[in-house]
Amino acid sequence: MLGTREFVPVALSARRCVMDGAVVVGLDGTGSSVPAVRWGAAEAAARELPLHLLHSWVSQPPNVPVAQEAAHKKRYGSEVLGKAEAMALELHPGISVTTEQVSAQAVDALVDHSRNASLMILGSRGHGAISGFLLGSVSLNVLGHAECPVVTVREDVTAAYERPELVVGVLERGTRDEVVLGFAFAAADAHHARVRAVRAWEPPATMGFATTAPASSGPEPAAGEEKSLADALMPWRAKFPGVDVVEQVERGRVAPVLLRACSQAGLLVVGRRMHRSPMLLGPIVLAILHHAGCPVAVVPRS
Template identity: 85%
Template sequence: MLGTREFAPVALSARRYVMGGSVVVGLDGTGNSVPALRWGAAEAAARRLPLHLLHSWMSQPLNIPIAQEAANKKRYGAEVLGKAEEMALELHPGISVTTEQVSEQAVDALVDRSGQAALMVLGSRGHGAIAGFLLGSVSLHVLGRAKCPVITVREEETAAYRRPEIVVGVQDPGTQGEVVLGFAFAAADAHHARVRAVRAWEPPATVGVVPTAPASSGREPPVGEEKLLADALVPWRAKFPDVDVIEQMERGRVAPVLLGACSQACLLVVGRRMHRSPMLLGPAVFAVLHHAGCPVAVVPRG
């Protein structure tokens, strides 16, 4: 059942550049559903979009104490959706809320709805257990296949202070990274937050190489790296002149650098490659989903 534990997520109004559809929230009725519902309802209210609540009675958690007959599963699902709708309207009176109970598997239903959604919100079980918000690896499969941005919100997400800062990873400057930066800047603009654009770098390997120039200390990024970051931000600074931007170059692997940068942020935004195989998510995305202390938005890109 949806509980009454208090959560106060930061409502991010990050608009897709081809806006449309609803804010879709996947619900299973466990404690994971509460922060996802609160976040999704706040998103819908801030962006003036309808909220769509989805429950798969075929994918209910195994620990739900109900009989396994389809009729009982459907009855439970209807109760989950009814309570969720009531909570959403109590939190944000006036928003448009629709509910849907499906017989298809949760992954298939959510991936299908992502094609028309503006944004999707999923709950997760917390640190070290991202592999489930309905059953097993549902959230991971949805994150890897969704056609819209997906935000994961942890079960333990609380009202602890977060500075108004959105951290975005900039590892693919140029066309591929535009959708990720666009998501982050639009969110920051809507909520008077600043953007921290982070690019990680590692010194080139020198084993077996005879240097032809004096070796650097290894503390400064290679020539051109800072310019890549600055150039990637130029169009977004122009489009969102009121958004404060911090450029951060840091030596290290991508995941640890991003995790350090987002330790007090309200949202971490990362991109993922479409049609990736055999892993649906890259190692860096997988790592931040496991360990980030804030909600994570995974934005599909080319």
């Protein structure tokens, strides 16, 4: 079961060269690596951070056409990293790029690197008729264990922030969403994007008693949610005065509201609780990851 996988720290290659605060891109050598490299290079350039490309030769997918011997796998991994580095430098010549191939399992290596990274980028296999946003066990486990924000990018994404709007879900009252809002506003500022801050709300249960009031009556709850959202955004508006902000409060369940809101967005930002058990990712985050029409950033929060 994916949600119960235990992460065990491992000793990585002595050649580890990732810089603190880098944008780390996990590469598996499939087509999903290409948009991840594009996105990572764009993030590194916009945020003036180094880019670190990471490949686990022992975790190459079974459909990679290479022999099973270690030497062949390592050679293939070197080719994957070389092509990715060349692509990143062609797209953004001024960035600093480092590469690393490890013998640790991909999940363990990526989670270990997330402790020092500013951001991590993973590719997905895009939308399918049945599976939706296809995320393998590596991506799901990294998303559940990573200590930095992780962006998942589909194969059909050709450039970072293809649309100039970023949607962020503001789900909690109080300070729990501060790290999520901080990531969203910093990303919007770096990429000159608009922030659409979305809060979904549902009226309290009626305890089984029928009510004759129309569903749209009673503006007080919605007004309270609007004030809660405005209060949460106030310090971030002050910190990032150049970022255009749209506030949206919508009645309904969280996942459908956010999925509708991001239909024309370049990125959807959501938070996840750390140390969940037994599921590493809650049902809202899982629904968004599988059905969002744009890249998704999952930000760990308390």
